Amino acid sequence: RYTAAEVRERAHVRAQHGGSCYRVGRCRLPNSYLYDAEIIPRVQQYIRQDGRFDNTSVWVLGERRLVTLMGCVQSPEQGRALEQAVGLVDDVMGVVNQLSVGAAPPAARNPPQRP
Template identity: 35%
Template structure:
């Protein structure tokens, strides 16, 4: 009888350990990359995952993040020692830029968009209305001080089977070829 209880207890411990090993890790913005929504005109647009990642994803990407961040300074293209150090300043500047370009592009009335800022890149994710002049909007956004590149990961159909970005609702779903 005691042996049976010990066996059941051992099985319970093994099952508990297996469940914890395979439990979903929390996604956190570990790099503190600016991520914010700028418009809400198109309903049901899937919310991007943005810079939120598991600890494993963060560790897998850490070497490349360091390399990408420092290469800008090493190559003499940045005044700061790491390209990620620009992101907080760009987040402030992009707000001013967006207010200025809304008069020409009417992006607020024709989009539901989020921006992620990483190493002087602006990732634009979300939904735009059919006929929205993305080219002008993205070109004007690229004129923000210290921005090196703007990456377009937008869609017209919020119900598309595949998206160009990962979403908070389904972060592990494969994406279309993203713009990065």
């Protein structure tokens, strides 16, 4: 549980995230959270249109202009290429790469035994 003072402090930090960037003209929106609704669809579109990542199973999460990549790629090199590509999308401040190479094989089911 948080005290009332801790809640106010956390709310202030959240509200101000990205504010100084906007005030000096480096950012087009006054708060980093305002980018969330538009960044993820643009990242998803970029990945689909690129072509190098058609054989992946990746999902994208984002908050405060930070994009997290999760899922499976075919090789470490493909994962790094995807991370670098997503970093080029407008307004993305950083990319967190949580990609895995390959996929876990499906669990084998034992067929029913005949008596």
